Amino acid sequence: MGDSEAVLNLEEARRKIQEEKPGKRRELLEGFATQPGEEVDRLLMSFLEDGSAEVRRAVVAIMRRRGLEDREFYARAAEDASALVKRTALAALKSLDRLQQRRQTLSYQLFRRVGGPAGERTRDESYYVRVLASKDKQARLEGIEKLAEVDTAWSSQILLRSLRDESWTNRTAGVAALARRPELDLDAVYERLHDQLWYLRSTAIEILGLRKERAAVERMAHLSRDTNVEVRCALADALGRIGGESAARLLEVLLADSNYTVRTKAENAVKTIRRAAQAEKG
Numbered sequence: 424m425g426d427s428e429a430v431l432n433l434e435e436a437r438r439k440i441q442e443e444k445p446g447k448r449r450e451l452l453e454g455f456a457t458q459p460g461e462e463v464d465r466l467l468m469s470f471l472e473d474g475s476a477e478v479r480r481a482v483v484a485i486m487r488r489r490g491l492e493d494r495e496f497y498a499r500a501a502e503d504a505s506a507l508v509k510r511t512a513l514a515a516l517k518s519l520d521r522l523q524q525r526r527q528t529l530s531y532q533l534f535r536r537v538g539g540p541a542g543e544r545t546r547d548e549s550y551y552v553r554v555l556a557s558k559d560k561q562a563r564l565e566g567i568e569k570l571a572e573v574d575t576a577w578s579s580q581i582l583l584r585s586l587r588d589e590s591w592t593n594r595t596a597g598v599a600a601l602a603r604r605p606e607l608d609l610d611a612v613y614e615r616l617h618d619q620l621w622y623l624r625s626t627a628i629e630i631l632g633l634r635k636e637r638a639a640v641e642r643m644a645h646l647s648r649d650t651n652v653e654v655r656c657a658l659a660d661a662l663g664r665i666g667g668e669s670a671a672r673l674l675e676v677l678l679a680d681s682n683y684t685v686r687t688k689a690e691n692a693v694k695t696i697r698r699a700a701q702a703e704k705g
Contacts, residue, residue: 434683437466445475452478456485461591462653464489468496476505483508487515492592494519523561548577555581560590567593571600579604583611586626598626602633613642621651628654632661640669647676655685663692666699 440451452470455463467489470482483500486493497519500512551573554566567585570578582604585597601607607630615627624646631639646658659677662670674696677689 437469440470445473445477448473448475448478449481452481452485456488464491471496471500476503476508479503479505480508480511483511483515487511487518492519492522548575548581551578551581555585555588560593563588563590564593564596567596567600571596571603579607580611583615586615586623587620591622594622594626598629598633602630607634609636609639613639616643616646621649621654624649624651625654625657628657628661632657632664635665637665637667637669640665640667640673644673647673652682652685655680655682656688659685659688659692663688663695666696671696 436451436455440448443451448470452467455467464486467482467485468491471479473479473482479500483497486496494516497512497515501509501516503509503512551566551570555563555570557563557566563585567582567588570582570585579601582597582601586594586601588594588597601612609631612627612630615623618624618627628643628646631643640662643658643661646654649655649658655677659674662674662677671693674689674693677685678693680686680689
């Protein structure tokens, strides 16, 4: 089964689950509890708006078991009208607090072992390479954020490695840092448009979109037929940011995409380009 087919099945699953009674909805959602993937996360989290408190509580419990570390999600659930949902969410928040405290200790120890606390000694290339190779996700994130402030030739190369991070949060931080680099090696970004990992293709697209690289539109054209829905969604968003006639033409392909989310993003991108064109005309 291809990635795009998998996401299509998840969207169909969402519609079918919503048609069931609360008890059955909870049972079906539990069936997704061990399935990996950000698409599954989004499916499950969407049911935090369910009309049944039983279902909402189940969603919070499932996401806690899946290791979700989104405080905003749990904080929203903690404001639920149901006391049961609220207690489940508050327990998840307390667990996150304990995990954060533990990670801060581990992170401090790691930074001290590798390069010392901030200001004590110069942090060089090898320091950041080791930090980004840490098994501690929070330590890697802190390393990416600190590296974003380092203006050297090697810092961009290490930031490019962060796009392979298993954490979506960390990859997003890497994308944001690279998009701000005025002298980024775009060839290195273009190479990742052909990588076997879908999220490397996706993050490369995001970088080019945030930088509004019009020359990149042609280089990204083949991704309009990518087998992964997330990649095609990223492409639609990027084309809307980049704008121009070439981007609008490529969006025509995505407007006919088999996936609803891709089509919706393409429609929004086309509207963005049209508004920009009208604004230019005055």
